[in-house]
Amino acid sequence: MDQTLPDDAWKDSFDRLLDPLPNLRELNLIKKNVRKSFNMDSSVENSNPNILSVDDCSFPNARNNLTNAGDKLSVINKFGNSISTPFAKRFPDNLFDCALSPIGGMKLDGYLPKDNHKPDLGKLGQPRKSKQVYFRVNTISPETSIDSSSMSQSVPTLNAHQISRRQARSSLVLLPGKWRKSLRIWCRTNHNEISGRTSPKQCLKPRDVKSDDLRVVRRNSRKSQYINRISEHDFQINFEKEVLKYCGQSKPIKFSAAYAAAKMLNTCKIGEGVYGEVFKYTPKNKMVSSVVLKVLPIEGSSLVNEEAQKTFEQILPEIIISKEMSALRTNQTTSTSGFVDLYNVNLVKGKYPKHLIRHWEDYDKEKDSENDNPTMFSDNQLFIVLELKFAGTDMSSFAFQNAEQGYFAMLQVTFTLAVGEEAFQFEHRDLHWGNILIEKTMKKFIDFKLGGKQISVATKGIQTTIIDYTLSRVTVAECCHYNDLSQDDDLFAATGDYQYDIYRMMRDELKNNWSAYSPKTNVQWLSYVNSKLIDGVKYNSINTMAHKTYLRKLKAFNNIVLNFNSAGECGQYLYNMN
């Protein structure tokens, strides 16, 4: 017996509402400036509709062929203000391959027609279920695999488990910023519902590693790939030795001795990531005023904060990238001080120092930590400790004076990325506003060396610093270091902010080949940063001329930013526009 539903079974009342659109259009009854109806979810709400149009996957050739700004703007005008058309209607065959969230239906969950709020009856006279929006995933197990063709042609028969997993996936709405943390919370609340597990901590235990859980463990898939490799066998790298080399050590040093309370004044915990704890202190006998410690457990078999610990192999690229980007501040030809200043890296071993645990607990009392208490670590635990310069408050909590200050922050971040591109084919790939730090400065200008020229950018009283290279990509000494996100389904299924569109846009740009170099991903993040400066960050004085003038400039840039191909190009444009 044929159990598939009829072709139009997926249509709900909203779809039927839109069906007469072509007729209305023929009668010229639709106004041209109707807001796009797919711009409903918060992740797209924050997006610029013009951006959506010009980068839209329906016009790949048009986009590639746009060579001058005039052409580009005419396309923006043509499609950016076009008649409201739901996403699914425009790309019926390819909906799930598109960078932007197929979210039109999500807000319609539970939607009932207006007439007396009676349930909408399907063809079979059964109440229609609320609409499910499926995200196509690179599935690992056969259990999860349903190819896109089967999705577009007929609704596959799903078992209850598959349906509940998909419903949960469609609600993967994360908070802006630190997505790993947010994803973990989502996982705790949803994964248990889906799989019937009861304890949050059971969520990703190694013994559970099978099917979809594998993708979480694989999330750490940091890779280093040599270009012009002579033969596989010539590169049997001993990653532990490499890490020690970068640390300038021959063996690990004792944690409690290297970071004894007696050497550290005014210590406190200032932040946390899923992979590590972040402390700040004033060194007793050194000239620098404050140092930040990023403490990352490695090589252990226990899960920390529900994630597998990184290996020497996986941590090495982060160390290399941190060192190289930091060293750009003294480079003769291509330089910037916009990447966080790395003072030192240490490989340490042993029990967590007691005073750091005390500071961890103080933070926990005050801010309710999401992380596991470091008392969990054994005497044999290894840690990488990055000693960084304190670089201020992250952009999500910083209060800018006005949009002029915001504009110059944008210029600094853009030129910092541009220098990274020129020096190391650098792509940050996770430049959300939690990874841009801002502090006040007395300096009037910040200098960059780029393309053989010196560029001075006014500070307007603030200095920006880029941190966190967990997802970054570089080419250093003929080796490309990158994080293979191709299996990271959850990240690409997330919504909740324009940030989550950027991961999908990057995946499309890179065609899911994460070793490839495409500075366009930096542009995509710049479009996100720019949008946050328009309607995300705090401004102290918004009624000034300076604020209004620079807000206009940011908005003008928002309309065209995605037409550029690199941060270098963006920097040139912004600099001239100023």
Ligand SMILES: Nc1ncnc2c1ncn2[C@@H]1O[C@H](COP(=O)(O)OP(=O)(O)OP(=O)(O)O)[C@@H](O)[C@H]1O
């Ligand atoms: N140099 C610094 N100066 C000031 N604050 C910092 C510095 N480095 C990190 N922080 C603070 O610590 C937090 C966590 O740091 P970071 O993002 O590097 O951790 P992570 O473990 O890589 O995070 P994720 O979970 O995103 O992978 C940051 O959001 C920031 O608030």
